[in-house]
Amino acid sequence: MTIAQPSRPVAARRRSTRKQRRLMLIGAAGAVLSLAAGLVLFAMRDTIVFFYGxxxxxxxxxxxxxxxxxxxxxxxxxxxxxxxxxxxxxxxxxxxxxxxxxxxxxxxxxxxxxxxxxxxxxxxxxxxxxxxxxxKHDETYMPREVADTLKKQGHWQPGAAGPSPVPATR
Missing domain, CATH: 2.40.50.140 (Nucleic acid-binding proteins)
Structure with missing residues (x-):
């Protein structure tokens, strides 16, 4: 009686099983990390705000x-x-x-x-x-170069942009 050698497909199945386990482990770790990040963000929802009025x-x-x-x-x-x-x-x-x-x-x-x-x-x-x-700096601040470019393109509206542009320092 001769003992049959294991065929190649069985070895291939073992390798894919190992790969599947590895992928499942990586997927489970990713799910746990996502859940942890979600819980941290939920707990910090009020403190993430830069400032309160x-x-x-x-x-x-x-x-x-x-x-x-x-x-x-x-x-x-x-x-x-x-x-x-x-x-x-x-x-x-x-x-x-x-x-x-x-x-x-x-x-x-x-x-x-x-x-x-x-x-x-x-x-x-x-x-x-x-x-x-x-x-806080004025929200209407605009460097002189940007204002000059807008004037050349015809998009400059002095009344809408607030005060006159402040020259940028170099």
């Missing part, structure tokens, strides 16, 4: 002591400078206003009517204690 803070009922970023416009006539580097001002989104207390140097672009983003702790009752203040 005053109205959003009052509508969400954020608890005092919460660390966050507050953004909006510096209300005209609200800046009060105290002793040392203490400054108090109000941030508004034209609907709601929150009073901000800050101690430190303010950015050069900080002024009344200008957009700012502050980072600090919400103290409740419309008060915010800021650790840092970032002044």
């Amino acid at each position: 005053p109205t959003e803070i009052t509508q969400k009922g954020i608890a005092p002591g919460t660390r966050m970023r507050l953004g909006g416009l510096v209300e005209k006539g609200s800046v009060e400078r105290g002793p040392g580097q203490r400054v108090a001002f109000s941030i508004t989104d034209t609907t709601t206003t929150i009073r901000v207390n800050y101690e430190g140097l303010l950015p050069d672009l900080f002024r009344e009517g200008q957009g700012v983003v502050t980072e600090g702790v919400f103290e409740g009752a419309g008060r915010f204690r800021a650790d840092s203040v970032l002044a």
Whole structure:
């Protein structure tokens, strides 16, 4: 009696089974990673926002002591400078206003009517204690080269673009 040698297709089946197991393992690992990423993003859904406006803070009922970023416009006539580097001002989104207390140097672009983003702790009752203040550049800023190009193409509308273009530094 002779023992039959294993045929080639059986060996090929074993190799494909190994490949299938490897692909199933990779697929399962990918599914677990996707699920983990989804859970992390779901848990961070409120903290992913770059900053909250005053109205959003009052509508969400954020608890005092919460660390966050507050953004909006510096209300005209609200800046009060105290002793040392203490400054108090109000941030508004034209609907709601929150009073901000800050101690430190303010950015050069900080002024009344200008957009700012502050980072600090919400103290409740419309008060915010800021650790840092970032002044936002005017949204209508346009380098002179871009404005000149638009003028040459006939697309320049001085009234629609806001203030005149600021020269770009080189």
